[in-house]
Amino acid sequence: MRETSQDTIALPLSGQAAFVSGGGKGIGRAICLNLAALGASVALTGARDMAAAEATAADIRAGGGQALALPMELADRQSVDAAMERAVVALGRMDIVVNNAGASRRGRLLDLSSEDWAFVFAVQTLGFFHLAVAGARQMIRQGGGGVIIAIAGASALRCYPGNGAYGPSKAAVLSSVQQMAVEWAPHDIRVNAVLPGPIRPAEVDWQAKEPALAEEVGRIPLKRAGTPLEVAQAVAYLASARYVTGQNLVVDGGSTTTWYING
Numbered sequence: 001m002r003e004t005s006q007d008t009i010a011l012p013l014s015g016q017a018a019f020v021s022g023g024g025k026g027i028g029r030a031i032c033l034n035l036a037a038l039g040a041s042v043a044l045t046g047a048r049d050m051a052a053a054e055a056t057a058a059d060i061r062a063g064g065g066q067a068l069a070l071p072m073e074l075a076d077r078q079s080v081d082a083a084m085e086r087a088v089v090a091l092g093r094m095d096i097v098v099n100n101a102g103a104s105r106r107g108r109l110l111d112l113s114s115e116d117w118a119f120v121f122a123v124q125t126l127g128f129f130h131l132a133v134a135g136a137r138q139m140i141r142q143g144g145g146g147v148i149i150a151i152a153g154a155s156a157l158r159c160y161p162g163n164g165a166y167g168p169s170k171a172a173v174l175s176s177v178q179q180m181a182v183e184w185a186p187h188d189i190r191v192n193a194v195l196p197g198p199i200r201p202a203e204v205d206w207q208a209k210e211p212a213l214a215e216e217v218g219r220i221p222l223k224r225a226g227t228p229l230e231v232a233q234a235v236a237y238l239a240s241a242r243y244v245t246g247q248n249l250v251v252d253g254g255s256t257t258t259w260y261i262n263g
């Protein structure tokens with residue numbers, strides 16, 4: 001934080017506009033609330049649950065921040081472009097774009113339909129391309145500078161049976177991040193990925209509903225699931241880390257280094 005000439009404390013992201021896909025629940029909601037708490041104005045999107053997206057925006061406004069909720073389907077380029085355009089009209093500019101929304105269809109590869117494979121890639125990989133390009137075009141129009149952050153997943157680095165196209169689609173996001181980072185660096189646009197491991201809300205008894213996952217997280221180095229806020233904190237770091245681009249920030253309690261450890 002820096003002090004202004006009026007001796008008031010300026011928040012680190014004051015004056016910056018952010019766009020977050022899938023802000024109504026889970027990790028996306030935490031990212032929106034945290035960016036707003038750091039001073040950013042926030043456009044967030046919903047798809048099938050607009051009420052949840054509206055609730056996040058209302059919570060930000062109730063706390064004194066600026067926010068709006070927009071409908072957006074990541075797999076549909078026109079929908080993404082329209083949402084970005086509405087966000088820029090409402091917020092005046094775009095500085096931070098976070099592609100958080102994701103979707104999966106589980107299944108072992110021998111049973112997976114090509115429709116299921118294509119669906120997961122359409123939302124997670126093609127959708128990231130749509131949103132990142134829409135954000136970068138706006139950043140370039142306003143003179144350059146800005147950051148694009150993909151919420152990928154530790155599954156991009158290690159696979160487990162039955163997870164369908166999820167890991168492959170997230171791995172393609174990591175390569176896309178590097179491609180974008182190289183192509184857009186001349187515009188001072190940084191592009192990075194956050195790779196969460198198992199993330200569950202700390203205040204909910206998810207262990208009762210997911211005993212197998214609870215047993216697994218007991219064997220990773222930090223011996224617990226991460227929280228949505230802990231992913232949001234990684235996003236906030238990347239939003240401000242001005243010499244970091246093309247990188248993967250793994251937020252997984254150490255699980256990818258020692259997955260399925262004992263003791």
Ligand SMILES: NC(=O)c1ccc[n+]([C@@H]2O[C@H](COP(=O)([O-])OP(=O)(O)OC[C@H]3O[C@@H](n4cnc5c(N)ncnc54)[C@H](OP(=O)(O)O)[C@@H]3O)[C@@H](O)[C@H]2O)c1
Pocket residue numbers: 021022023024025026027028045046047048049050052053072073074075099100101102103123151152153154195196197198199200
């Ligand atoms: N939770 C974890 O353990 C974990 C671990 C690693 C990575 N991740 C990644 O982190 C991100 C958030 O995960 P989460 O668990 O918080 O997800 P979540 O609770 O399932 O929420 C998914 C969000 O994505 C939106 N969405 C889904 N399909 C969409 C589409 N086709 N177009 C636009 N928006 C769409 C949803 O909006 P509506 O509800 O309005 O439809 C919702 O806001 C995802 O990319 C996920 O892969 C999560």
